[in-house]
Amino acid sequence: MTPIITYAEALDFLSLFSIPLSFEEGIDYLQRLSQQVILLSLYREYFPAEWTQSTASIEPDFEDWQCSHSPKEMEFLRLVEERLFPIGLEWEWGEALEERMSYITVYPHDLDWYQRGIDEFDEFHQFLIYLLGQDFPVSLWQERLGITLNFVLPVEQLDFDRLEILCQHAPKPLGYLYDALSIVDHSTHCIWIDSCWECMDYFAWSRESLDGLTEQWKLALQLWDKESQLRRWIAADKTRYLPLINLWNQAKML
Incomplete structure (x- = not known):
């Protein structure tokens, strides 16, 4: 196996660090050095062309190497952000990290409808929340969405498995109703969509994590695309809310 750095580079790199003075400092030192080796190994494996062309230093930018990345x-990290999945690099920390990113954090990407006011959402998402919440009188549908209807199946009488089957056989994008509702309800089984601020997930830097989270991100993009198609279809003609409600009503629990 070809070493990540040459022997001479390793000596130069190690010369930057003071010898740990205690057992705790020694453990911390080795853990952080191990983290850097893992990141650089993943860099070479996942982005070999960029690794070969790179002239960037493996030495930390700051005097306190323990709190910075080289x-x-x-x-x-930027390549992961740009090509695999978001890691919050630019959103939270900007161009330089003040602390080492020792693990991958899956951040929420959608608002929790039960923790926000209804007016914080666009009309389409308000419609989905009305279906799932069922705390809204029929008159409000006319007031908010401009549609008149006689009945909306209460959510407690809905068979979600049946709704999923009905949606699979419905024409598109009408059939994307189940996916759109799952996104709002955080029940897609896609970690990037179902994650919330109270239940964030953390993953070690590894091949398994990168592969799994990359596939999950692709799934999230597919689901958001379906939701977007349905939203645009509704925006073109608001009377199309009615077939959505009809599809919902057909999924009554037997």
């Missing part, structure tokens, strides 16, 4: 590590 330029080469930052290259890898």
Whole structure:
């Protein structure tokens, strides 16, 4: 196996660090050095062309190396952000990290409808929340959405498995109703969509994590695309809310 760095580079790199003075400092030192080796190994494996062309230093930018990533590590983190899945690199920390990103955090990407006011959502998502919440009188549908209807199946009488089957056989994008509702309800079984601030997930930097989270991100993009298609279809003609409600009503629990 070809070493990540040459012997001479390793000596230069190690010369930057003071010898740990206690057992705790020694353990911390080795853990952080191990984290850097893992990140650089993943860099070379997942982005070999960029790794070969890179001239970035493996030395930390700051005097306190324990609280920063090296330029080469930052290259890898930006590539993950740009090509695999979001890691919150630019959103939370900007161009430089003040602390090492020791693990991958799956951040929420959608608002929790039960923790926000209804007016914080667009009309389409208000419609989905009305279906799931069922705390709204029929008159409000006319007031908010401009549609008149006689009956909406209460959510407690809904068979979600049956709704899923009905949606699978419905024409598109009408049949994307189940996916759109699952997104709002955080029940898609896609970690990027179902994650919430109270239940965030953390993953070690590993091949398994990168592969799994990349596939999950692709799934999230597919689901959001379906939701977007349905939203645009409704926006073109608001009377199309009615077939959605009819599809919902057909999924009554037997």
